[in-house]
Structure formats: C-alpha cells, structure tokens
Amino acid sequence: MARISGIDLPRDKRVEIGLTYLYGIGLVTSQKILAATGVNPDTRVKDLSDEDIAKLRAHIEENYQIEGDLRRLEAMNIKRLGDIGTYRGRRHRQGLPVRGQRTKTNARTRRGRRVAIAGKKKAPKK
Structure with missing residues (x-):
C-alpha cells in the first residue's frame, strides 16, 4: 500500500492520478513529480515497488508543501488578511x-x- 504524507493512495488507479489525491498536488504537478523521479506514470499504485514509493515520498517532501502544512499556510494567509482589515479579509x-x-x-x-x-x-389572488 502506498502511503504518502499520511494519505493512502487508491490502489487501482494509475500513479499519475493517484498522486492527485494528495491535497496540493494536481495533475500537472503529479506529472512533474513522476518525470523528476523517473517513475512510469502508467503503472498502477498497487504495482509500485517500495523503492519507487520511497523516491516519490522523498521528492514530494523536499520540494512541495502538501496536506496539513499547506492547509495551515492558507489558513494563516486568510487570517492575516482579516487581521490587517483588508477588503479580501x-x-x-x-x-x-x-x-x-x-x-x-x-x-x-x-x-x-x-x-x-x-x-x-x-398576495391574495384576484
């Protein structure tokens, strides 16, 4: 089972699509990650080797903010806008x-x- 950043990737989907289940990673980012790590995007998540999963996990953790960290950052940005009294806030x-x-x-x-x-x-009917 592929588990990245506390999220289980769906086993029967292609890796390219499976990575998009992580908050902060879309299809284009997923394709960039797979190109950088050299993992074939057509393989299914269940067919990934342990070293492929380790490569993906390491690359994502050092280059991208995802899941809880990203949610926290967005919440802090919105809170900052509200605190300084902007129109957007x-x-x-x-x-x-x-x-x-x-x-x-x-x-x-x-x-x-x-x-x-x-x-x-x-209104009464006439």
Whole structure:
C-alpha cells in the first residue's frame, strides 16, 4: 500500500492520478513529480515497488508543501488578511465572493442556498 504524507493512495488507479489525491498536488504537478523521479506514470499504485514509493515520498517532501502544512499556510494567509482589515479579509469573514464576482445573482457556492422568509403572507389572488 502506498502511503504518502499520511494519505493512502487508491490502489487501482494509475500513479499519475493517484498522486492527485494528495491535497496540493494536481495533475500537472503529479506529472512533474513522476518525470523528476523517473517513475512510469502508467503503472498502477498497487504495482509500485517500495523503492519507487520511497523516491516519490522523498521528492514530494523536499520540494512541495502538501496536506496539513499547506492547509495551515492558507489558513494563516486568510487570517492575516482579516487581521490587517483588508477588503479580501472582510469578504472571507463574511463568506462572500472574494475576487470581485457579482452577488446579486450567482455566488450560491459562497453564500449558500437561500430559504423563503417564514410567515410572509402571499398576495391574495384576484
């Protein structure tokens, strides 16, 4: 079983895809890691040798910030924005879009689903 940075990689997927299960590693980064370590991207995770796993683990740990460290860094950056009182920090705190998107419509991902106001009377039918 391939375990990198506390995460078990899915056994039946190709290594190229399996590495993307680590927070902070996408497909392009995964391809760069495999090229640098010389591991064939078409091999399945279950078919990796122990030395291949060790090479991948060593390369990732020395060259990339992933998982908990990356999450902590992002949280600290957002906290710093809020502490110095920037516009972006306020938007993060309020749970609104940060990068200038419109909020009158769309923005459901950040704002959440809206529910109707309870007890509001409907207009009588004519």
